Amino acid sequence: MGWTLLILLVVLTVVHGNPTVMVRTGSGPTVGFDQHPNSVPLGEDIQTTTEGESEVVEEVMTTGVLNPSHYPARRAATVVQHYLNTRYGSPYRWIFLSTVHSGSAEEVAEMGRKYQLALTMQEMISNVSGQCSAELFFPGGEGQSAPQVQASCEGLHQSNTTAQEEAFYQQHRTSNNLASGNNIPDSYGHVEPSMKPFWHLGGVASSFIMLRESNESTLYNMAQVANFTQLETEKDQLRFNYHVLLHEMISQEIIHWKLLVTWSPEQGVQVLQTELQPKCHHCEAPPNTTN
Template identity: 90%
Template sequence: MGWTLLILLVVLTVVHGNPTVTVRSGSGPTVGFNRHPNSVPLGEDTQTTTEEESEVVEEVMMTGVLNPSHYPARRAATVVQHYLNTRYGSPYRWLFLSTVNSGSAEDVADKGRKYQLELTMQETISNVSGQCSAELLFPGGEGQNAPQVQVSCEGLCQSNTTAQEEAFYQQHRASNNLASGSNIPDGYGHMEPSMKPFWQLGGVASSFIMLRESNESTLYNMAQVANFTQLETEKDQLRFNYHVLLHEMISQEIIHWKLLVTWSPEQGVQVLQTELQPKCHHCEAPPSTTN
């Protein structure tokens, strides 16, 4: 009887092999399908042995052709927007990014990462659009260095705002009542028409900060003019103290800056002083407003 049982067990082992049991946890990680448009999963044949290792790891493709609608291309394009505003902006000319038509990026040895972009930019007042070609370099290495921008545009900055600018300048250069305002736009996204040139001037001035502070991990936008106060005219320049709220859309931080701004039709916008304010952890971005 004992020999018969032993022979039966040997036969079963040969036929079926050593039995194994696989347990699949129902609470294991879920693979998401909303992948970064400029990313690819790492090796499909990679074997993992732990729950953390089984998660899909993605490597952001920051070189080569970029998806025009996603962050790497739009971050770089928004920096071009800030650069154009520092060159051409005024209380009646504020440029913004309309469309990224195409873009590519490449690493430049010992220099950083260079972007080539084809863009459509638009003026807020006239709604005039123009096509721009831009080259942008985010410097490599340690420290915060401003991006380097070269851009050429066709059909942009051709609207004639000279009469509006001159009237605004003359009105406020000799006025006995220095202008001031706060919460532009207000909590509902509204602003008085008389405040719009000051809002736009604050946006142009903010571009000086946003250009300087931008890198490949940021995406800045001005959220609100918390307040502004006109100062006495000096050397034919209108002078203002501005307190602006910048929205860093990647981290969702609201960042406060104080600026000393001057402007005249001849000299353009200049930012003479900047002061970063302490973080406001409970601050939220105000509702957006149409430009």
């Protein structure tokens, strides 16, 4: 009996090929999970199909207890990541989502949807991680309104970057040579060591935009600093013009923003001005790195 079953499975594999897992993205085409390394289910139906056989459809929950690996939970957790960067980020502190442990969502009286999350965040420069709990509310209704976030973390802020930040600040506060750079990372995903603090600062500043622009149909990532230039120090704040490329991973759009960014160890990162640039329909996502 065992040999008969094995032979039957081999025959079926030869005839039908390997199964593929696909996602239905609204009314658009069906795409494979391997189209993007960070692809996750989109809150629609997952179709598991073998050529010539009927489809098996598994519903992805968007309310109640959520699957931590599916899009609704990871989207909400990524928004928490952006929130933490706007609160604690610096040229030497850049926070990323590590793991979603659990999540739940509920409708709030036609006002929007509220999420409860348990997750691990990681500070990528020091490699320190911390356990976090968060509550996130996506407002409903017409018009774009930023999500509301509350989060608390244990252990995430144990790394002491004061000395590095102070040295960086003093180096560039009175320098006669204003810093500048472009294409960070480069086309091979490489970042020069001297450019890493500016890369981190651009990523933290981008979180201000990604937090503001996020909704239940987006998943943002900062892909590249196209260029930055340092401006004259003003009121003891380092000042920079940044041009950043954001990758919206659901639509696969590359979105360009220009930012006026200030930073000091005492005042933290602030984004004073933002300007959305015209769409670039032929642009592709550059290689990403978190080093």
